[in-house]
Amino acid sequence: MSKLVIVESPAKAKTIRKYLGDGYEVTASMGHIRDLPASQLGIDVEHEYAPQYINIKGKEKIIKELKSEAKKADQVYLATDPDREGEAISWHLAHILGLDVDQANRVTFGEITKKGVTEGMAHPRTIDMDLFNAQQARRVLDRLVGYKLSPFLWRKVRRGLSAGRVQSVAVRLIVDREKEIEAFKPQxxxxxxxxxxxxxxxxxxxxxxxxxxxxxxxxxxxxxxxxxxxxxxxxxxxxxxxxxxxxxxxxPAPPFITSTLQQEASRRLGFTATRTMRAAQTLYEGVDIAGRGTLGLITYMRTDSLRVSDEAVAGAKDYIAGQYGEKYVCNYKRTYKSRNATAAQDAHEAIRPSVPGLTPEEAEKSLSGDIAKLYRLIWSRFIASQMSDxxxxxxxxxxxxxxxxxxxxxxxxxxxxxxxxxxxxxxxxxxxxxxxxxxxxxxxxxxxxxxxxxxxTQPPPRYTEATLIRGLEENGIGRPSTYAPIITTIIDRGYVEREQKKLKPTLLGRTINDLMLQEFPDIVDVTFSADMEKNLDQVESGRVDWRSTIDTFYKGFDAALQKAEKDMEGKKVKVPDEETDEVCEKCGRKMVIKTGRYGKFLACPGFPECTNTKRLVKDTGGKCPKCGSRMLLRRSAKGRVYYGCEGYPQCDFMTWDEPVPQQCEKCGATLFKKGSRLYCAKEGCDFETQVTK
Missing domain, CATH: 2.70.20.10 (Topoisomerase I, domain 3)
Known part of the structure; x- marks a missing residue:
């Protein structure tokens, strides 16, 4: 008999194929194959919010191949990721391939190891409709908010903007913190x-x-x-x-869950949430390790659970005893209480190494870059959690x-x-x-x-990615798996910008937030959003019907939208320009920062009388070590920050290293920071020192 196993990615397929052996074909769907249409709402509001799914454009070849493979197979197993999104992909695959959702054709793997794959295949189940409906409810809810609010913002502010159930609350948290900072009076x-x-x-x-x-x-x-x-x-x-x-x-701290992994990787490694999840996905799906073959190095990385299997605990303790001695082994089973007792992803273990005995030193012979750094972090955190106080x-x-x-x-x-x-x-x-x-x-x-x-006294600090994720989690907003794309979205939309790893609202972000507070207070209300998240979790547990949850929200939202349209009929919200100290050499006005197709630039506010524009550069306060002119912060064509001499092209000095206010003790020139050291870049001067904290 031939058996077909369908997963999302080729990397995962490659790892699983090694464990299943003869009699199995393993192929990848390359993520979602069906979704709501991109060009229209795709929700039948009049008929119980029925989603109108279509095959995703560009997936025709994959769908054709999957149908062909399924037709030849005696049994098809849907082995997509063990979470809401994975359940939804399996449901859509079943629909396209004509599989019976009441048959036990769904398998999940908590870890991509021989044991994990063998156990998963030994316990097939039916598609979890509560889990699928939880994903479907979130998808429908987010589509209703996004597709109804975004056109409103286009008409009242400008095109290219968006609002969302979680992103708007995230922007509000950042704006509110900025207002606290501005209102703060030092004592x-x-x-x-x-x-x-x-x-x-x-x-x-x-x-x-x-x-x-x-x-x-x-x-x-x-x-x-x-x-x-x-x-x-x-x-x-x-x-x-x-x-x-x-x-x-x-x-010791407990093993990682999704949110704490994102926070610690931000603090310790300087990773964005997106960068963290990308590396974690690779570690989960499988990597070639010398002497061990292709192996999933960590358990599933989207989890709210702090639970750890007895087998993993025993493996960690064996390693600790051998490496450090029995005194370093925790002599009882540590249990950690999850913050969210009804966590949506509690079906999985905490994030841990799938083979506790595989040390970072051994793994790093085959790993490099972000993947190696993240594995070391996950492994160290887990092993430490099983050590003595x-x-x-x-x-x-x-x-x-x-x-x-x-x-x-x-x-x-x-x-x-x-x-x-x-x-x-x-x-x-x-x-x-x-x-x-x-x-x-x-x-x-x-x-x-x-x-x-x-x-x-100091004002509260601006949010970093780590503290924003913690704030969203503590307030019960969204789910850890959504934090990375949310942060990316609010930065890409221009609502928030990074300033030395801190998140600062832009004038556009503040304008949109004020408009949302005025017209759609529920969307940006922290308590309302947290309650909605609890309702969606109840859908997942089977206690609440997903349609009634959507209906309760949508009636109030639709009424607010109609009222906003009426309140703002014929009105347009102007985003204030950010004035700079740069003077227009053509007319003498102070130039303002504008945002165009290729990012920010300086423009004269006297347009259309004066059409002067300039590249946006920022004075760092440092001096060029070659000619003594100002060192300016600039951006490359790909958006990477570098520092160049104001006198370019006459002076070609540039560096990726940041100028600092501190001056060289030998020659008085500006010092530059690279990692944990400061150095003088003036020719003939070799002064170097460590960064003082």
């Missing part, structure tokens, strides 16, 4: 630090002013207050009045001087545990604890130096 405060050492010891430590000797916390808000305290401390003894010793344990001895000291109290704390690692391998990166700068010398209560310390420093 002055002062830190007073005493540099102290025990008697007859040269080891110093720093203690910070906490409050009064009685323990009441003080806030020093002005220089005058700081100076008064310094004067009051003149000649005072600094005595240890309380010493608290303790111990604590630090537990990090143990630390802590000490907190109170030092009294006159009427004031200073405090310091520190710790010593007594057993490194999982930190021998991996620690989770953070977005926030943590306050560093001081390393303390041996101290005793009642001890009088020697004051080495008392310093005061003016500080100002």
């Amino acid at each position: 002055e405060y002062w830190n007073l630090d005493a540099l102290l050492s025990p008697p007859a010891s040269q080891k110093k430590f720093s203690a910070r002013l906490y409050g009064t000797a009685a323990g009441k916390k003080l806030e020093v808000k002005t220089e005058a207050e700081a100076r008064a305290i310094e004067a009051a401390l003149e000649g005072r003894d600094y005595q240890v009045t309380k010493l608290t010793r303790g111990s604590r344990k630090k537990v 990090c143990e630390q001895d802590t000490v907190a000291v109170q030092v009294t001087a006159g009427d004031y109290q200073f405090r310091a704390s520190g710790y010593v690692v007594t057993f490194e545990g999982f930190t021998a391998l991996y620690e989770e990166a953070t977005d926030e700068k943590e306050k560093k604890e001081t390393s303390l010398p041996p101290l005793e209560e009642g001890q009088v310390l020697k004051l080495r130096e008392l310093t005061s420093e003016q500080k100002f």
Whole structure:
């Protein structure tokens, strides 16, 4: 008997074919083969929101080949990815190939290994209609919002714009954060630090002013207050009045789920969410590994679950015991609670290496680039999650001087545990604890130096990709599998731009957000969107009919759309121009930033009287090491940032490395940053130093 197995991609087909052997043909559908039409709504609103699916243009040859292969086969198995999208592709394949959806012809693989493929083939099932309807409901809902709202924006703002159920909320979060930053008023405060050492010891430590000797916390808000305290401390003894010793344990982070993988890859590797998912897809589908053949290196990468199989845990612990010793093995089974207890993708395990014993060192003999980096990250995180806790001895000291109290704390690692391998990166700068010398209560310390420093409270930081993904996840907006395309969309539409890895709303983004808030408040309301996501999850669990979910939303949405059309009849929203300091040399006006077919450029606001335009460049504040002219930020034809001399073409100096405000200690020229080092590019100067944090 011949059996046909259909997957999405050729890479996945190649890996699976190796495990199935004779009697099986494995082919790829190349993703979706049917979808809603691109040129029209494709939803019959009057007849229970029936989708009008069509074969995707350009897939005719693949469909013909699939039909031919299916006709020759005695049995067809649909082995697309084990998620909503995969279930939908299988349903459409069944429709096109004339397969019975009530037959057990659907198989899924949590990992593309011999074990994973064998288990999947041994347990075929029928197509999960609840899972398919969940995908169908999201597709219909997103189509209704996109195809109804986008033309409205074209008419009222300009062509080429779009709005969406998740993307509009993401833009709102970024705009709201920018408004918080703009409204923030810095408050002055002062830190007073005493540099102290025990008697007859040269080891110093720093203690910070906490409050009064009685323990009441003080806030020093002005220089005058700081100076008064310094004067009051003149000649005072600094005595240890309380010493608290303790111990604590630090537990490892759980294995990755989709969202945390995207966040950590952004923080640690500088990857965009799209770049992360592209590399993860390759790792899941299969890579040739020397000595092992083609192998799927990780479990399925679209998951909300923190569950891990007993077999994988045992494999990790065997590796840890062999590499680090039994003391480093967690002696109980760690369980982690998912943030979303009703997670849509909880059918899968957490993201982990499919073969825990395959170390990054071995894998990297066959891997390179993003794939190697991401495998190391996933492997390290998973193995660390099965290691023992990090143990630390802590000490907190109170030092009294006159009427004031200073405090310091520190710790010593007594057993490194999982930190021998991996620690989770953070977005926030943590306050560093001081390393303390041996101290005793009642001890009088020697004051080495008392310093005061003016500080100002800081506004909330702009979102990065990592913190935006966390914000969307914490608010229950969208699903982790949608975050990468959403971020790409809002950047491509010009609503948001990256500025040194931070996401900043553009004037267009703010204009669209204000219009959406005014006319479609539900679409950009975080709570409303989160509730809609919960309703869609209920469709997946079979508790709610997908049509009624769409109907409840659409009636309110359609009414808001009709009202907006009436409110804005004959009106058009103008996107304000961003004024620059660049002066038009033809008429003297300040030039503005415009967006055209090939990106941003400078234009004179006096158009049509003045038609002057220029390439958009940005002064970095640095000076050219060859001629001393300004160094400008420019973009290549492919959009890559580089830095070039203002005097081009007379001066041809350019570099990919960013100029920094710091000057060379030898010759005074501008320094350039490359990785973790700063260097001088002036000819004949070899100055180099590390980046200071």
